[in-house]
Amino acid sequence: MTWKPLEAPGVAKSLHLVPTSNTNNLSWAAPVASERQAKVRFYAIYRVQAAKEPFWLDAIQDGKNLLAVTGSTQYQDRSIIDGQQYWYAITSVSGNSIESLPSSFAPLSTKIQAVRRDFGIREVFPNPFTQELHIRYSIGAPGTLSLRIYNLLGEEVVNLVDEERKAAGDYEAVWVPNAAAKTGLYICVLEVDRQRMVHKVVKAP
Structure with missing residues (x-):
């Protein structure tokens, strides 16, 4: 505008x-x-x-x-x-x-012990999205995993996977925003054994 x-x-x-x-x-x-x-x-x-x-x-x-x-x-x-x-x-x-x-x-x-590298967000679609967002991710070996969506204020919007123990494999989560979710930029955060990967997503009107 x-x-x-x-x-x-x-x-x-x-x-x-x-x-x-x-x-x-x-x-x-x-x-x-x-x-x-x-x-x-x-x-x-x-x-x-x-x-x-x-x-x-x-x-x-x-x-x-x-x-x-x-x-x-x-x-x-x-x-x-x-x-x-x-x-x-x-x-x-x-x-x-x-x-x-x-x-x-x-x-x-850094001078710490090596941590996890074998995971990632593989595909996010559609992006931009309107009604629902599909997040495909993978993990190469068993680990404790969380998947959350944050707004641009750093506030957690939804917790899709909450510190769950996962086997190695490919997974998919779906976010269906409620009526309170505003249009704009969001941050998808995948965390496995304290390592993070982030991905920008956009909610369209």
Whole structure:
């Protein structure tokens, strides 16, 4: 709609990373409010696994690099793998889903025991969707699995699979939104033994 403001929020500042034994802890400062910039409604956290600093535009345009969305200025990344180099960046997002430029990428290496890699969201359809969303996913070996949908405020909308022990194989879940579900962007999060994969989905009018 043309009447909606298209200004982006300010850029998040001072991204700070603190590793622990199995978690990377992120914190940052909210942008300074300005009349010429939109208000921040939430933050998008991007993570790239690479030896060298990624180009910011490529990084944020690739959906697989979206780690999470949150209304807070802190986040704990528990889905890290032993011996990997990660680069994190934060964008501010307005209520109209207009993203700011990202913060500077900050690197962090991990020194934990290796965890699960043999799982994934294989297909999400239709996307965009109107009445129901099918999510096909797989797991290569037995594990404890959860599958949840979040809105752009980081709030859980539905819990499709709740910490269930699953055998290796292919699975499918279906989300049928209730009447309260608004149109717009949602985040599908698959978690297996504390490792995460996320996928953006869009609910159409």
